[in-house]
Amino acid sequence: MKRRTLLQSLALFLTTGLSRAGAAGFSQGTRLPDLSTFGLEGALPALKGKVVYLDFWASWCAPCKASFPVLNGWQKEFAGKNFTVLAVSVDEKAEDMAKFLKKNAVDFPLVRDATQKLVAAANASTMPTSFLIDRKGVVRLVHSGFRAGDADALHRTITQLVNEA
Amino acid sequence: MKFLSLSLFALTAFSSVSCTNVKPWERGRLADPLMKPARDPLSDSISEHVWFTREAFAGGRGVGGGGCGCN
Numbered sequence: 001m002k003r004r005t006l007l008q009s010l011a012l013f014l015t016t017g018l019s020r021a022g023a024a025g026f027s028q029g030t031r032l033p034d035l036s037t038f039g040l041e042g043a044l045p046a047l048k049g050k051v052v053y054l055d056f057w058a059s060w061c062a063p064c065k066a067s068f069p070v071l072n073g074w075q076k077e078f079a080g081k082n083f084t085v086l087a088v089s090v091d092e093k094a095e096d097m098a099k100f101l102k103k104n105a106v107d108f109p110l111v112r113d114a115t116q117k118l119v120a121a122a123n124a125s126t127m128p129t130s131f132l133i134d135r136k137g138v139v140r141l142v143h144s145g146f147r148a149g150d151a152d153a154l155h156r157t158i159t160q161l162v163n164e165a
Numbered sequence: 166m167k168f169l170s171l172s173l174f175a176l177t178a179f180s181s182v183s184c185t186n187v188k189p190w191e192r193g194r195l196a197d198p199l200m201k202p203a204r205d206p207l208s209d210s211i212s213e214h215v216w217f218t219r220e221a222f223a224g225g226r227g228v229g230g231g232g233c234g235c236n
Contacts, residue, residue, distance in 0.1 A: 056190065058190065058193060058196075058233075059193075060192070060193050060196035060197065060233055061196070061233055061235045062233075062235055063235045064235070090190040090193075091193065092193055096193075116190055116191070119190045120188070120190075124189055124190060125189060126189050126235060127189050127190065127192070127233060127235045128235075129189070145235065
């Protein structure tokens with residue numbers, strides 16, 4: 001009886017601990033899953049054969065707002081080089097996203113992860129978190145946050161990836 | 166043995182209900198300006214000045230921004 005109670009307690013303790021363990025997420029070298037299976041709101045652009053800057057953002061995140069003009073610049077600069085920014089909003093309310101975009105209009109494709117399944121699968125460590133994906137669909141860089149000075153290093157990596165065969 | 170079992174059970178029960186892990190993408194409500202204890206910058210700076218005058222030190226009242234933990 002005592003042993004059973006101890007085992008039950010241990011099992012409960014372990015399952016509680018395991019349920020809190022985070023998912024591995026999209027890490028460098030992993031393949032990007034098919035985004036159409038995550039029930040995203042909005043039109044997904046064709047990503048096959050493209051270098052993709054996958055950006056998770058939210059309307060309540062100040063660094064995300066700061067990053068948008070930079071991302072928009074890259075979208076224009078690399079337009080003819082099979083590159084696209086894909087911004088995934090994790091806003092719970094669609095109107096929050098719409099209000100934000102009214103003030104911060106952009107030219108790159110945007111979708112909303114209303115169920116937050118994709119961001120959970122990606123296991124974004126902060127807001128924003130971005131993933132640079134090469135033409136083969138492999139994650140080549142994971143970038144957390146967006147600070148002044150990050151743009152230059154990211155630009156260099158994007159240039160390198162779009163110039164790869 | 167019984168004590169150990171009960172302790173383990175209590176530890177599990179308490180740790181299960183007392184803590185929650187808020188993921189970065191779930192911090193929308195924490196980032197809401199309403200979550201800031203003080204929302205008037207002028208009032209904050211006046212209070213800070215009075216505090217500095219009385220206590221001869223300033224700062225240490227948290228960081229800027231909401232609770233989104235961005236960056």
